[in-house]
Amino acid sequence: xxxxxxxxxxxxxxxxxxxxxxxxxxxxxxxxxxxxxxxxxxxxxxxxxxxxxxxxxxxxxxxxxxxxxxxxxxxxxxxxxxxxxxxxxxxxxxxxxxxxxxxxxxxxxxxxxxxxxxxxxxxxxxxxxxxxxxxxxxxxxxxxxxxxxxxxxxxxxxxxxxxxxxxxxxxxxxxxxxxxxxxxxxxxxxxxxxxxxxxxxxxxxxxxxxxxxxxxxxxxxxxxxxxxxxxxxxxxxxxxxxxxxxxxxxxxxxxxxxxxxxxxxxxxxxxxxxxxxxxxxxxxxxxxxxxx
Numbered sequence: 001x002x003x004x005x006x007x008x009x010x011x012x013x014x015x016x017x018x019x020x021x022x023x024x025x026x027x028x029x030x031x032x033x034x035x036x037x038x039x040x041x042x043x044x045x046x047x048x049x050x051x052x053x054x055x056x057x058x059x060x061x062x063x064x065x066x067x068x069x070x071x072x073x074x075x076x077x078x079x080x081x082x083x084x085x086x087x088x089x090x091x092x093x094x095x096x097x098x099x100x101x102x103x104x105x106x107x108x109x110x111x112x113x114x115x116x117x118x119x120x121x122x123x124x125x126x127x128x129x130x131x132x133x134x135x136x137x138x139x140x141x142x143x144x145x146x147x148x149x150x151x152x153x154x155x156x157x158x159x160x161x162x163x164x165x166x167x168x169x170x171x172x173x174x175x176x177x178x179x180x181x182x183x184x185x186x187x188x189x190x191x192x193x194x195x196x197x198x199x200x201x202x203x204x205x206x207x208x209x210x211x212x213x214x215x216x217x218x219x220x221x222x223x224x225x226x227x228x229x230x231x232x233x234x235x236x237x238x239x240x241x242x243x244x245x246x247x248x249x250x251x252x253x254x255x256x257x258x259x260x261x262x263x264x265x266x267x268x269x270x271x272x273x274x275x276x277x278x279x280x281x282x283x284x285x286x287x288x289x290x291x292x
Contacts, residue, residue, distance in 0.1 A: 015088060017127045018095040020070060023287055029279035033066045035256045036236030036286045037100065037166065037190060037210055039074040046083050046090065049073075052255060053094050059257060068096040070286060071256060072238075074132055074166060074190070076104040077118050078111060084121055091127050098290065099125065100166045102132035102154050106139050108146035115157060122161060129290055130188070131158040134168030135176050148179055155181065164289065166190050167207075173197040180205075188236060188289070193226035202230060208289060211282070212240030213254060215265040216247040224269050232270050236289070237263055237282035 026032060042049035059065035071094075080087055080101070091097055101122070103113045122128045133154035135147050158165045164186035169176045174197045180187075188208040192215075193199055202209050209230050214220045227235070237259065245254035246261035260275075267278035 015091055015124075015126055016095070017091070017098060018069070020287055020290060023280070023284045026280075026283070029276055029283055031066050032069045032283070033256070033259070034070040034237070034283050034286050035072060035239050035259055036208075036282070036289075037072045037074055037188065037238035037240070038242070038256050039190075039240065040242040042075060042079050042083075046080070046086055049090065053090065056256060057094075065257065068094075070096055070098060070290070072098045072100060072129065072286075074100045076107070077101045077113075077121075078103055078107050081114065081117055081121070084124075088125065091125070095127075097127055099128045100130045100132045101128055102166075103150055104132075105134055105136040105143075105147045105150060105168070108150045109140070109143040113150065113153070115153065119157065119161070122163070128163070130164040130166050131161070132166040132168065132190075133158075134166075134170075134190070135172035135179075136168065136170040137172045137175070138170045144175075148175075151176075151179060155184065164188065169198065173201070177201045190238070190240075192220065192223040193230075194222055196226075199226045199229060202234070206234065208234050208236050208285065210238040210240065211235050211262060211266040211269075212238050213244050213246040213258065213262050214240070215269065216261055218247075224265075227266075228269050232281055233285055233288075235266065235270075235282060236285055237266065237279070 040048065040052060056065060060068060131154055133151050135151060137144060155165065166188045168190050173195045177197055185205050189202050190210050192212055193209060214223055239254060239256045239259055242254050245252045246258045248261055249258055263275060263278050267275060272278045
């Protein structure tokens with residue numbers, strides 16, 4: 001294993017994210033944009049993240065995208081810990097951003113996490129709304145023990161900082177459920193619901209769940225069936241992974257620009273007759289999560 005070292009320590013620059021509008025004051029939710037979770041590789045020196053944010057700014061200027069009020073970015077801390085000063089600059093320029101950070105389970109066994117650095121970054125960055133952690137038995141099942149240790153360490157950090165957690169689970173739903181503390185209730189299940197174990201976990205703990213582009217694919221009927229069994233006030237509208245775009249954009253890199261397609265599919269799942277109803281409910285849910 002190698003130690004995760006940082007050449008740039010977290011800055012002490014005062015940062016404040018853009019204040020979220022109260023749902024009661026919004027006349028029409030089709031005129032605002034709120035994304036509950038988008039996961040991407042930020043790239044060398046945050047180059048891919050910059051390109052994504054530039055494209056959103058261009059779309060907003062051209063009025064092909066509504067007013068940006070919240071975009072929750074899910075970032076692997078191993079990819080950004082050497083670039084925290086640059087990330088702070090981006091947050092100042094795009095203050096609608098919120099961050100979910102943590103070491104990906106794919107880092108287990110590759111590096112020694114620098115939790116002191118992560119802790120300092122979170123303390124210096126009010127944009128951080130949650131810590132991400134989870135298990136991935138598809139990528140490297142032989143690192144299961146190391147992944148569980150990383151999961152527990154980050155759950156402890158979230159408890160210490162009084163932060164919610166974003167939970168990822170890839171072919172590990174039952175194992176993940178067995179390693180969560182019974183007191184954990186402030187959590188977002190980020191993966192598409194695929195198993196009874198995942199549904200039961202989210203129902204019993206009253207977790208939020210993500211409505212992602214996979215909803216738009218005919219082959220994901222199980223996802224739609226399980227999501228329909230969740231309360232509508234526990235669903236977040238999310239862009240999900242950069243690797244899976246809505247079906248109408250299949251094969252393209254997924255960006256938040258495709259979120260409306262997922263919203264339409266979600267409305268069909270919950271039999272909401274108008275897109276405005278779907279967007280309004282999901283914004284209220286995200287508002288509740290972000291403001292506690």
